[in-house]
Amino acid sequence: FLPLVKVRHQGGVMLVGDSGVGKTCLLVRFKDGAFLAGSFISTVGIDFRNKVLNVDAVKVKLQIWDTAGQERFRSVTHAYYRDAHALLLLYDVTNRASFDNIQAWLTEIHEYAQQDVVLMLLGNKVDSTQDRVVKREDGEKLAKEYGVPFMETSAKSGLNVDLAFTAIAKITAPIFKPASGVCFSFV
Ligand SMILES: Nc1nc2c(ncn2[C@@H]2O[C@H](COP(=O)(O)OP(=O)(O)OP(=O)(O)O)[C@@H](O)[C@H]2O)c(=O)[nH]1
DSSP: OOOOOOOOOSOOEEEEESTTSSHHHHHHHHHHSOOOOSSOOOOOSEEEEEEEEEETTEEEEEEEEEEOOSGGGHHHHHHHHTTOSEEEEEEETTOHHHHHTHHHHHHHHHHHSOTTOEEEEEEEOTTOGGGOOSOHHHHHHHHHHHTOOEEEOOTTTOTTHHHHHHHHHHHHOOEEOOTTSOOEEOO
């Protein structure tokens, strides 16, 4: 039995990063526990999904926006930054350019997102050990430089996917526990 939960629907978690780093796959892995293998279908504009997860015995509803990494959709995604409570910024450990572009993404985030937005850096595709070109230490160093939490993930194997979303849910959802024991969480 889980306590009653009230959830606000505005705001949420936004996935950002270069095209092809695995934002959609990460979300599908988290939402459905499956990997989208096969041909790569680029996100057009923005897409969103909800997922209810248990955080410290309280149900929290996360609204997750999957943005298009392609440059031509940038103006669409800019409009959503304002309402995001948290951002998962991804690069692909097999693609050096996607890592080098993190700096540019951070500039964009600084320009469009709320000042108190929660940010986490994720190095995705770590299952591709043969093709890895970005070392774990490089990701750690960059994250440390900007003072953001960092994890390496794999949408393919599922490594750290639940952990990353749960960590973001914990940070962003202030949980109030009134004397009655009824819990309300706001995301
Ligand atoms: N090996 C491996 N491949 C992955 C992983 N995540 C995604 N991919 C592959 O990378 C490609 C791009 O994945 P998407 O999730 O569509 O990338 P995206 O970041 O959403 O791309 P845009 O929608 O264009 O911004 C697909 O061919 C996926 O199968 C992963 O963790 N490991």
